[in-house]
Amino acid sequence: MKERGMKRILRDERGMALAVAIFALVVVGALVAGAFFAGTQEQRVGENQRRVQTSFGVAEAGVQERVMSWQPDSMNKRQEYPQDSVPIYSLAAAATAPGGTGRYFGYSYKLGSNIFLIDVTGRDQASANGVIAGGSGARQRIGMITRLAPVDFGIHASLTTQGGVNLTGNADVNGNDQNPAGWLNCDPSGPPQAGIRDPGANVGTSGNGSVQGNPPVVNDPSINNNSFTNFGGATYAQLAARATITLGPGTYKTNPNFGGPTGCDKTDLLNWGDGLNPASACGSYFPIIHITGDATLNGDQGQGILLVDGTLSVQGSYQFFGIAIMQNDLKTAGGGNTDAHFWGGVMAKNADLGTQSLSGKATLNYSSCSILTALQATSQISMMRQRGWVQLY
Numbered sequence: 001m002k003e004r005g006m007k008r009i010l011r012d013e014r015g016m017a018l019a020v021a022i023f024a025l026v027v028v029g030a031l032v033a034g035a036f037f038a039g040t041q042e043q044r045v046g047e048n049q050r051r052v053q054t055s056f057g058v059a060e061a062g063v064q065e066r067v068m069s070w071q072p073d074s075m076n077k078r079q080e081y082p083q084d085s086v087p088i089y090s091l092a093a094a095a096t097a098p099g100g101t102g103r104y105f106g107y108s109y110k111l112g113s114n115i116f117l118i119d120v121t122g123r124d125q126a127s128a129n130g131v132i133a134g135g136s137g138a139r140q141r142i143g144m145i146t147r148l149a150p151v152d153f154g155i156h157a158s159l160t161t162q163g164g165v166n167l168t169g170n171a172d173v174n175g176n177d178q179n180p181a182g183w184l185n186c187d188p189s190g191p192p193q194a195g196i197r198d199p200g201a202n203v204g205t206s207g208n209g210s211v212q213g214n215p216p217v218v219n220d221p222s223i224n225n226n227s228f229t230n231f232g233g234a235t236y237a238q239l240a241a242r243a244t245i246t247l248g249p250g251t252y253k254t255n256p257n258f259g260g261p262t263g264c265d266k267t268d269l270l271n272w273g274d275g276l277n278p279a280s281a282c283g284s285y286f287p288i289i290h291i292t293g294d295a296t297l298n299g300d301q302g303q304g305i306l307l308v309d310g311t312l313s314v315q316g317s318y319q320f321f322g323i324a325i326m327q328n329d330l331k332t333a334g335g336g337n338t339d340a341h342f343w344g345g346v347m348a349k350n351a352d353l354g355t356q357s358l359s360g361k362a363t364l365n366y367s368s369c370s371i372l373t374a375l376q377a378t379s380q381i382s383m384m385r386q387r388g389w390v391q392l393y
Helices: 002-068 125-132 236-241 368-378
Strands: 086-088 102-110 115-124 140-148 157-161 164-167 172-174 194-198 203-205 210-212 217-219 245-247 250-254 288-291 295-308 312-315 319-326 330-333 342-348 355-358 363-366 381-383 389-392
Touching: 002 102, 002 115, 002 140, 002 381, 115 125, 157 172, 157 363, 164 172, 164 194, 172 194, 194 210, 203 210, 236 288, 236 295, 295 368, 312 319, 319 368, 342 368
Parallel strands: 157 194, 157 342, 164 203, 164 355, 172 210, 172 363, 194 217, 245 288, 250 295, 288 295, 295 312, 295 319, 312 330, 319 342, 330 355, 342 363
Antiparallel strands: 086 102, 102 115, 115 140, 140 381, 140 389
C-alpha cells in the first residue's frame, strides 16, 4: 500500500517536468519575440530619424540653392508680401537635391525693402516617392531670413578720381545731394558731400566751370588704385563677372525697350533701364553694365552700375542714373538741354593719371537716392547673422 503511493507521487513529478519545460519554452519565446519587436521598433525609429535628418538636409540645400542662384534684377524690386511671392518649384514638380538625396519646393517672400524670407520644404527620396504615390513620409520645412548685402563703394563725392580735373564752359560738379526729377520714392536729400575727392591732384576751371559741395574739393591721400578695384564686399572683377550686360569697346546709343512679355525687354543689350520715367515698365530695371574697353555714349539714357575698363566719353544729352566706374578717364562734351550727365556717383581711376576733361554743359550731380536705388536693385542676399534660421510647420 505504501509502495503503491510512492509510485503515484513519482508519476506526478514526471508530469510537472513536462509542464515546466513547456512554460520555459513559452517564456523564452516571449523574450525572443519581445527582443525582436523591440529591435524592429528601434530600427523603425532610427530609420524615421534618418529620414527626418535627410529631409532637413534637403530643405537646407534648397534654401542655399535659392541664395546662390538669386537674380537681383528680377527679385529685389518685387512687391512686399502678401502682394507677391515667388515659387521655388512645386510639390508636383519638386527640384532634386544635390546627390539625389531628396526633393524640395517652397516660396520666397519680400518682407521689407531689404529683408526676404526663403521658405523651403524638403523630403528625403523615399518619402518624396511615397508622397507622389499617395503615401506619406518625413518632411522638414525651414525658413531663412536674408537681407540685401550691398557693395560698399565708398562714394563720398560726386566725382572720385586719382588724376586732375579740368572744367570748362558751363561744366559743373555738384556734391549737394539731389533727387532726380520724377523719383518719388526717394528719402529727403542727405547732407552735402564733396564735389571732387582726389589724393591732391589739380582741379582747374575756366569760363563758367564750377565745383560745388562741402567742401567743393577734398584731398584724400588714401585714394589709390585699390580704391577703384577693391570695394567693401566685392572687387571690380567680381562685379564684372556678375554683369547683366557685357559689351565690347565702341560707341553706343542706349534707350529703354518696352517690348517682350513683361513690357521691358531685358534681352536687349542696349536697354539700360528708364531713369527718366521711373514709373514705366523699365523704370525698375537696373542692370550691371560692363564695357571691356573705351566707350562713347551719345544718347539717350541708362541706369544701374556702369563698369568701363577704359575711358568713357559722354556726349550730347546723355544721362546716367546710379554708379559709374572707369578704370581710366572720364571725358564729357556738351550737355544739351539736360540737367546732368550723371545722377549718383562717378569714380575714375585714371590708370595713366590723366586729366578728366569736363566741358560744355556737362553736369555731375551727387545723388544718394540714385546710388542706393542702384545698389538695392543689383545686390545679392546673405543670411542674417543672428536668428537667420527658423523652423516652420
